[in-house]
Amino acid sequence: MTATIDDPRVIEFDVRTDEMLVNMGPQHPSTHGVLRLVLRTDGEIVSEVTPHIGYLHRCAEKIGENLTPRQWIPYTDRMDYLAGMNMNLGWSLAVEKLMKYEPPEKGRHLRVIISEMGRIASHLVGMGAYGLDLGSFSPFLYAFREREKILDLFEEACGARLTYSYLTVGGATADLPPGWLEKCSAFLDQFEPLIAEYHTLLTTNAIFVKRAAGIGLLSPEMAISYGTSGPVLRGSGVDHDLRRDGEEIYTAMYEGYAFEVIVEKNGHYPKDHKYPQIPSDAVLGDCWHRFYVRMLEVIQSIDLVRQAIEYYSTATGNYGEPVKLNQKLPVGEAYLETEAPRGQMGFYLVSDGSPIPWRTRARSSSFCNLSVTGPLCAGCLIADVPAIVGSLDIVMGEIDR
Numbered sequence: 001m002t003a004t005i006d007d008p009r010v011i012e013f014d015v016r017t018d019e020m021l022v023n024m025g026p027q028h029p030s031t032h033g034v035l036r037l038v039l040r041t042d043g044e045i046v047s048e049v050t051p052h053i054g055y056l057h058r059c060a061e062k063i064g065e066n067l068t069p070r071q072w073i074p075y076t077d078r079m080d081y082l083a084g085m086n087m088n089l090g091w092s093l094a095v096e097k098l099m100k101y102e103p104p105e106k107g108r109h110l111r112v113i114i115s116e117m118g119r120i121a122s123h124l125v126g127m128g129a130y131g132l133d134l135g136s137f138s139p140f141l142y143a144f145r146e147r148e149k150i151l152d153l154f155e156e157a158c159g160a161r162l163t164y165s166y167l168t169v170g171g172a173t174a175d176l177p178p179g180w181l182e183k184c185s186a187f188l189d190q191f192e193p194l195i196a197e198y199h200t201l202l203t204t205n206a207i208f209v210k211r212a213a214g215i216g217l218l219s220p221e222m223a224i225s226y227g228t229s230g231p232v233l234r235g236s237g238v239d240h241d242l243r244r245d246g247e248e249i250y251t252a253m254y255e256g257y258a259f260e261v262i263v264e265k266n267g268h269y270p271k272d273h274k275y276p277q278i279p280s281d282a283v284l285g286d287c288w289h290r291f292y293v294r295m296l297e298v299i300q301s302i303d304l305v306r307q308a309i310e311y312y313s314t315a316t317g318n319y320g321e322p323v324k325l326n327q328k329l330p331v332g333e334a335y336l337e338t339e340a341p342r343g344q345m346g347f348y349l350v351s352d353g354s355p356i357p358w359r360t361r362a363r364s365s366s367f368c369n370l371s372v373t374g375p376l377c378a379g380c381l382i383a384d385v386p387a388i389v390g391s392l393d394i395v396m397g398e399i400d401r
Helices: 060-064 069-077 084-099 105-133 138-158 180-203 206-212 220-225 248-254 287-314 365-370 373-377 382-392
Strands: 019-024 036-042 045-052 332-340 343-351 359-363
Touching: 036 382, 045 373, 045 382, 060 069, 060 359, 069 084, 084 105, 084 248, 084 332, 084 343, 105 138, 105 180, 105 248, 105 287, 105 382, 138 180, 180 287, 206 287, 206 382, 248 332, 287 382, 343 365, 365 382, 373 382
Parallel strands: none
Antiparallel strands: 019 036, 036 045, 332 343, 343 359
């Protein structure tokens, strides 16, 4: 006997699956540090993602209230440990703002050279690690091969390869050694043509485009409301870069330098004729655009370093010697944000007139960038979560201070 739809013996089954909570981390390879993501899933669909941070907390800010500003420089190295030079610079400029100290001309150009080389090294790690997240191993090797050459230059300048403590309050710990500028120029000449290989391996790779284009859409309005910055913000089409739009004490460092903010305008990026075209699948604010902004910023930093080398070579005077370790600070407070590789990194200090700050605080760019993880991942596939988190290029040492 055949049952009909209106037969009371017919049972209507609910085809939905039960919701599950899936832990990604805190040691998952795609989480870029000691981060735990709790995924609420219905089958392969992610409905909610909650980041859990704090696994790398080291009380750095409280330590900063027991050390002089120069003594705290090594702790900034351990925040964004992939861009230690840029962290050194941000804290030094904040202290110099309080002290109303202006570094000499030669020291200004030295800082541009070092910080932009640090940006290149950081973006190389971001590019290589992102390819690794999505299953492509070769770009990781290519990126680290070139990054090692930058670390060789940093080691020659300051003796360290990861935690530099080189840029400090007052200038730098030492001048660039003889022959360093020539080696740096030679590296840039050798490195720039290789970027086309990165574009072939990742940027225009059909598999990479399918994994990154149209995924994790971040609208300009959402990017601004969540306080995102850096390539994450500019990848959504927001034209904002503190090297141009920041406080005068920071923008003065780039005075006289010619550069364009890397952001899509009218369907293209600056100098887009030199680089791969935007794939048809890509949508402004997706993972692919966040990746592409970093790739173009590498070219931009190469040009800035070349300009800085020329300025530095003709500048007169001192490179800027560090202030005394026990230098007393003026009474007052100062806050300054700089354009670090991952976005706006801010440092704040309050002084009661002693050599040691009464209050020390850091504003993390990665913290705000990570905060959009939930909205970006809502409704995506589990397999897309590493692609979205990787496109944010977070460093947990900066978040967990």
